[in-house]
Amino acid sequence: MRYLVIGAAGHAQEVAWSLREMRGGLAELLFFDDRVPAGPLCSGLGRVLGTLDTVAAHATSEARLVLGIGRPRVKAAVVRRLAALGLEWETVVHPGATIGPNVHLGEGSYVAAGAIVTVNVRVGPFATINMHCQAAHDTELADFVTLHPGARLAGGVAVGRGVEVGSAAVVLPGRTIGPWAVLGAGAVAVHSLAGEETYVGIPARPLVRLAQGAA
Numbered sequence: 387m388r389y390l391v392i393g394a395a396g397h398a399q400e401v402a403w404s405l406r407e408m409r410g411g412l413a414e415l416l417f418f419d420d421r422v423p424a425g426p427l428c429s430g431l432g433r434v435l436g437t438l439d440t441v442a443a444h445a446t447s448e449a450r451l452v453l454g455i456g457r458p459r460v461k462a463a464v465v466r467r468l469a470a471l472g473l474e475w476e477t478v479v480h481p482g483a484t485i486g487p488n489v490h491l492g493e494g495s496y497v498a499a500g501a502i503v504t505v506n507v508r509v510g511p512f513a514t515i516n517m518h519c520q521a522a523h524d525t526e527l528a529d530f531v532t533l534h535p536g537a538r539l540a541g542g543v544a545v546g547r548g549v550e551v552g553s554a555a556v557v558l559p560g561r562t563i564g565p566w567a568v569l570g571a572g573a574v575a576v577h578s579l580a581g582e583e584t585y586v587g588i589p590a591r592p593l594v595r596l597a598q599g600a601a
């Protein structure tokens with residue numbers, strides 16, 4: 387199977403490695419990136435063939451797209467940009483991830499090594515659950531959500547579209563995080579949080595920037 391990996395930086399290579407593990411080593415991996423120059427990757431996973439504008443030239447009908455991008459807004463923009471190709475996006479689950487019963491993983495989502503998704507969890511399209519994350523029972527992640535490494539969602543949490551949960555951040559049981567919010571690394575969402583805002587600290591509060599504070 388030919389896989390067109392969108393992105394070629396470190397995260398993309400982690401996703402591609404996970405895919406190769408999942409397919410028992412049988413995966414042709416072609417990388418595309420607007421910033422990483424064409425040529426072989428030092429990880430040995432494959433070659434960068436060109437920018438995203440060159441993907442179409444390699445898009446055979448059986449090829450699948452693989453999302454190698456972690457930032458939610460960039461993910462959304464790239465998925466829009468490549469929609470006209472009409473190709474399916476692969477869902478990638480590293481064999482070292484633990485997925486429980488009645489878990490639904492949306493198209494193009496990624497679950498990394500060491501992550502645990504327990505029971506009755508809905509993971510939307512293009513969501514990223516990075517290394518050693520936890521998504522506990524009855525949790526819902528909307529599309530384009532990214533959980534950075536070590537983030538932990540307790541049971542019954544609802545995470546809105548495009549939310550970014552920083553490394554080692556925690557969301558307490560039953561809380562909701564509004565769309566396109568950012569929870570900083572190490573923050574703890576003690577209360578439900580509104581969307582389109584960045585929160586840091588314990589308990590998580592809106593990030594006050596110096597320019598804002600001086601106004």
Ligand SMILES: CC(C)(COP(=O)(O)OP(=O)(O)OC[C@H]1O[C@@H](n2cnc3c(N)ncnc32)[C@H](O)[C@@H]1OP(=O)(O)O)[C@@H](O)C(=O)NCCC(=O)NCCS
Pocket residue numbers: 534535551552553568569570571572573584585586587593595596
């Ligand atoms: C919260 C976050 C989004 C802010 O990023 P930013 O908008 O670029 O903000 P800055 O780095 O300019 O920092 C702004 C202020 O917030 C503080 N800050 C940044 N991140 C913080 C965090 N996680 N917790 C507490 N304070 C934080 C900075 O110290 C700075 O304070 P100052 O103005 O008093 O110096 C980012 O720092 C973060 O935590 N992102 C999570 C990403 C992640 O986990 N990535 C893992 C990839 S593997």
